[in-house]
Amino acid sequence: MSHLSSLNTYFETKREEHLEELKQFLRIPSISALSDHKEDMKTAAEWLAESMKSVGLENVSIDETKGHPVVYADWMHAEGKPTLLIYGHYDVQPVDPLNLWESEPFNPQVRDNKLFARGASDDKGQVYMHVKAVEALLQTEGKLPVNVKFCIEGEEEIGSPNLPEYVEANTEKLAADIIVISDTGMQGPGKPAVCYGLRGLTGVQIEVKGAKGDLHSGLYGGSVQNAIHALVAVLDSFRDEEGTIQVEGFYDNVRAVTDEERAAYAALDFNEEALKEELGVNALFGEKGYTHLERTWVRPTLEINGVFGGFSGEGIKTVLPAEAGAKITCRLVPDQDPDEIVEKLKAHIEKHKPVGVTVEVTEFDKGKPFITPFDHPAIQAAGRSYEKVYNVPTAYVRGGGSIPIVAAFDEILGYPVVLMGFGLASENFHAPNEHFHLENFDQGLRVIGDYYHEIAQFTSQDLKK
Amino acid sequence: MSHLSSLNTYFETKREEHLEELKQFLRIPSISALSDHKEDMKTAAEWLAESMKSVGLENVSIDETKGHPVVYADWMHAEGKPTLLIYGHYDVQPVDPLNLWESEPFNPQVRDNKLFARGASDDKGQVYMHVKAVEALLQTEGKLPVNVKFCIEGEEEIGSPNLPEYVEANTEKLAADIIVISDTGMQGPGKPAVCYGLRGLTGVQIEVKGAKGDLHSGLYGGSVQNAIHALVAVLDSFRDEEGTIQVEGFYDNVRAVTDEERAAYAALDFNEEALKEELGVNALFGEKGYTHLERTWVRPTLEINGVFGGFSGEGIKTVLPAEAGAKITCRLVPDQDPDEIVEKLKAHIEKHKPVGVTVEVTEFDKGKPFITPFDHPAIQAAGRSYEKVYNVPTAYVRGGGSIPIVAAFDEILGYPVVLMGFGLASENFHAPNEHFHLENFDQGLRVIGDYYHEIAQFTSQDLKK
Structure with a gap:
């Protein structure tokens, strides 16, 4: 019997038991953002640690950080085989507004083959799947085809403030060949996706100052630089009318998209007409x-996120404003460097600054772009595992957004990252009525189990980035 | 004895009496904006009417409007001579914040030859001067050299909502050759000024709308028009980098400044270095x-008064904003027409509107520019009267701002308007500790008395605009 057949049988047999167990995990209101839930965070970490022990994971520990703890576990008996580091999180978002939930957020309910509860999809459900995949392989095959380590944190929903320090302090303990994260989504129902790149982020606030104070537009209008006019001159200089960014050297280090990637994206048959309709x-x-x-995956952007200055109340106020400002952020792609881009933005602003004003530029937090090459064996292996279970081609995608912790892993550990998500965009992460489509719970367990076998075919050397 | 010598003697003799009488007028808290003061408004109108009767003005009436009444009076026995229509107002601004007044606003006090009280300068003091000039001429010469009509309203500080209707309904009663208004300022201490033009006003609010709602700049950035980018493209297109307005036809009807006017302005020796210092x-x-x-007197402007859109709180929010807006106003000069300019602004916006957004334009209230030609005899006569009394050259100035009621008079009656002000910019109109420099009260009385004689030299025909 092939390993997939054994897994099928195992997961079918255990389905009710697994679901009941996951519900226990989901009943713990582990909201990391609210200090009232500090004890619940501990309870969730302990529940997870027990669950890991019970399936046969070893060296299970609850590692303290300055915030909520990290749950660690491993199984390292596949000598000569690669090691996977599984990252996920056991914390969840707050649940307000509570009155919009059809069933209580911490009282999990199955309706229409969907499991409704806070954390069902993001990310307790997906973390639990990895634990159960280990259980299934150990039960059906007596061992794992690869080595695995789990690093499950409790602060993802508050921006992982302590994880980079934990990772840096534990590079030996976390040593692996690839990092697998199941905290993203599929392309759509029945459409699996492997995400192999994310954009980085950088940005600045621009503050323009003219006269000492706002002036009467009658007495001074036409003769004193208007801070808003000066600001819009700078802002309008950033892009041409077709949207191409005009900052000198902005595109210098942008890695060209390959023909293979373009073909893969084109194969997704993305419906731009439907998008226009949806966005209005x-x-x-x-x-x-x-x-x-x-445009959203492989090209960098410069967007004005906010603008302010002068009078914005109802009606008219004939003021010549002394101050105005804007916030801009850039989404970056490999191999742009956030620090270099900020310097280029500053040089551009300095060059386009009109007379009669001063301009101050403040930097925002930065995040590097991340990419695991499209043709990396760990990426292609994930695609194969999905295809075997879902029986459709896997979408190889990149994300337009940024997941800071992915960039941090990439930067600190330098291992290839594989984003294998089982969520769906419609599942209300961070909103009332979060749920998880149980067909993806069922199939995802098989995909993960198969993926361990796929990776077992490679040596550590094969998996180097 | 020349008429100026007689006036000197008369005003010297009567000075204490006049000052005490003006204080009575100033004690009435005629705040037009506050409904609690409705009775005080009536009291002030009656006090003024009595004062007019007592000096020999005739046909004195308190004319009801939908709001506070207009006080009318005339003296029409200078057969064949021109008629002056004197406009002013007996209402005053509110007095908050009361704790910043050094003496109570309605308890007039003289300190340092300045009369402190709400309305001392704006405009009860200046209205009272016109009444006393009539008294002095009738007392010293037995008659006036010209015909005069007074139209003193009670709603100037709330925007003269009912005066245009009153003027339109009383064009016969108010028929005159020129309008004289003493409600503006001098160039500085000892520096008299005649204001012969004001700028008009028009403006629009621009609202740009992109997608149905704000979008995630990671998921959509680079592929959907950003409402702020679209807005700044429109805003930046209004002026070139030297401040010249780029709206097609904007300058078409701008009346060229004459060499004579430029020479007059140059003679004022305006200190641009000091202005830079003052404004920072x-x-x-x-x-x-x-x-x-x-730039501020004879050239039109386009100023952005406010801009808004996206996120303006602290820090970063990576939103791709769906909406953004701005308020712009133009100061207009003769012979620009506010309605035409609005149409040109709209055409410009339509032409420069980027793809992917809709733009809505809303019009603000409009006001026409006003000018009495620089070389008009009534303007030059006012200059001569100032010079005789102050012994320095008169400044012939224009104002960068707009006084809507002047434009309304200009439009309804069509007579030349002469703005002969005796206030100083430092006198805290509309603020605590309003005061009036009594040297300008003393000298202004003589200027007005002399001006009636100056105008008497002209025929009605001479004074046509």
Whole structure:
């Protein structure tokens, strides 16, 4: 019997038991953001540690940090085989507004083959699947085909403030060949996806100051620089009318998208017409020569996120404003460096600054872009595992957003990261009525189990980035 | 004895009496904005009417409007001579914050030859001067050299909502050759000024809308038009980098400043260095080839008064904003028409509107620019009267701001308007500790008396605009 057949039988037999056990995990209100739930965080970490022990994981520990603890476990008996580091989180988002929940957030309910509860999809459900995949392999095969380590944190929903320090302090303990994260989504129902790249982020606040104070536009208008006019001149200089960014050297280090990648994105048959309809716009807008997916996945951006200055109340106030400001952020792609980009932004602003004003620039937090090459064996292996279970081609995607902890792992440990998600965009993460489609729970368990076998075919050397 | 010598003697003799009488007027808290003071408004109108009767003015009436009444009076026995319509107001601004007044606002006090009280300068003091000039001429000469009509309203400080209707309904009663208004300021201490033009006003609010709602800049950034980017493109297109307005046809009807006017402004020796110091700017900024005074008096403007959109709180929010807006106003000069300019602004916005957004434009209230030609005899006569009394050259100035009621008079009656002000910019109109420099009370009385004689030299025909 192939390993997938054995897993199928095992998961079918155990389905009710697993679901009841997951419900126990989901009943613990482990809201990391609220100090009232500090004890619940401990309870959730302990529950997870017990669950890990019970399936046969070893060296289980609850590692203290300055915040909520990290739960660690491993199974390291596959000599000569690669090691997977599984990252996830046991904390959840707050549940307000409570009155919009159809069933209570911490009283898990199955309706229509969906499991409703806070954390069902993000991320307790997906963490639990990895634990149960280990259980299934140990039960059906007596051992794992690879070595695994679990690093499950309790602060993802508050921005992982303590995880980078923990990882840096434990590089030996966390030593592995690849990092696997199940905290993202699929392309859609029945459409599995492997995410192999994310954009980075950098940004600045621009503050323009003219006269000492706001002036009467009658007495001074036409003769004193208006801070808003000066600001819009700077802001309008950032992009041309087709959306191409005009900051000198901005595109210098952008890694070109390969023909293979473009073909993979084109195969996704993304419906731009439907997107326009959904967003209520009469046209999409962006760099010429790129599709929507390319613009949001492989091209960097510069967006004004906010602008302010002068009078914004009702009606008219004939003021000549002395101050105005804006916030801009850039999504970065490999191999742009956030620090270099900020310097280029500053040089651009300095160059385009009109007379009669001073301009102050403040930097925001930065995040590097991340990519595991499209043709990396760990990426392609994940695609194969999905295909075997879902019986459809896997989408190889990149994300337009940034997941800071992925960039941090990439930076500190330098291992290839594989984002294998089982969530769906419609599952209300961070909102009332979060749920998890149980067909992806069922199939995801098999995908993960198969993936361990797929990775077992490679040596550590094969998996080097 | 010349008429000026007689006036001197008369005003010297009567000075204490006049001052005490003015204090009575100032003791009435005629705050038009506050409904609690409705009775005080009536009292002030009646006090003024009595004062007019007592000096020999005739046909004195308190004319009801939908709001506070207008006080009318005339003296029409200078057959064949021109008629002056004197406009002013007996209402005053509110007095908050009361604790910042050194003496109570309605308990007039003289300190340092300044009369402190709400309304001392704006405008009861200046209205009272016109009444006393009539008294002095009738007492010393037995008659007036010209015909005069007084139209003193009670709603100037709340925007004269009912005066246009009153003027339109009483064009016969108010028929005159010129309008004289003493409700503006001098150039500085000892520096008299005649204001012969004011700028008009028009403006629009621009609202840009992109997608149905704000979007995640990671998921959509680079592929959907950003409402703020679209807005700044429109805003930045309004002026070139030297401040010249780029709206097609904007300058078409701008009346050129004459060499005579430029010479008059240059003679004022305006200190642009001191202005920069005062405003805290390292450079003035505006149309090339024009001085500060020209830019603010004879050239039209387009200023952004406010801008808003996206996130303006502390820190970063990586939103791709769906909406953004701005308020812009234009100061207009003769012979620009506010309605035409709004149409040109709209056409400009339509032309520069980027793809992927809709733009809505809302019009603000409009006001026409006003000018009495610089070389009009009534303007030059006012200058001569000032010079005789102050013994320095009169400044012929224009104002960068707008006084809506002046434009309304200009439009409804069409007579030349002469703005002969006796206030000083430092006198805290609309603020605590309003006061009036009594040297300008003393000298102003003589200027007005002399001005009636100056105007008497002209025929009605001479004074046509």
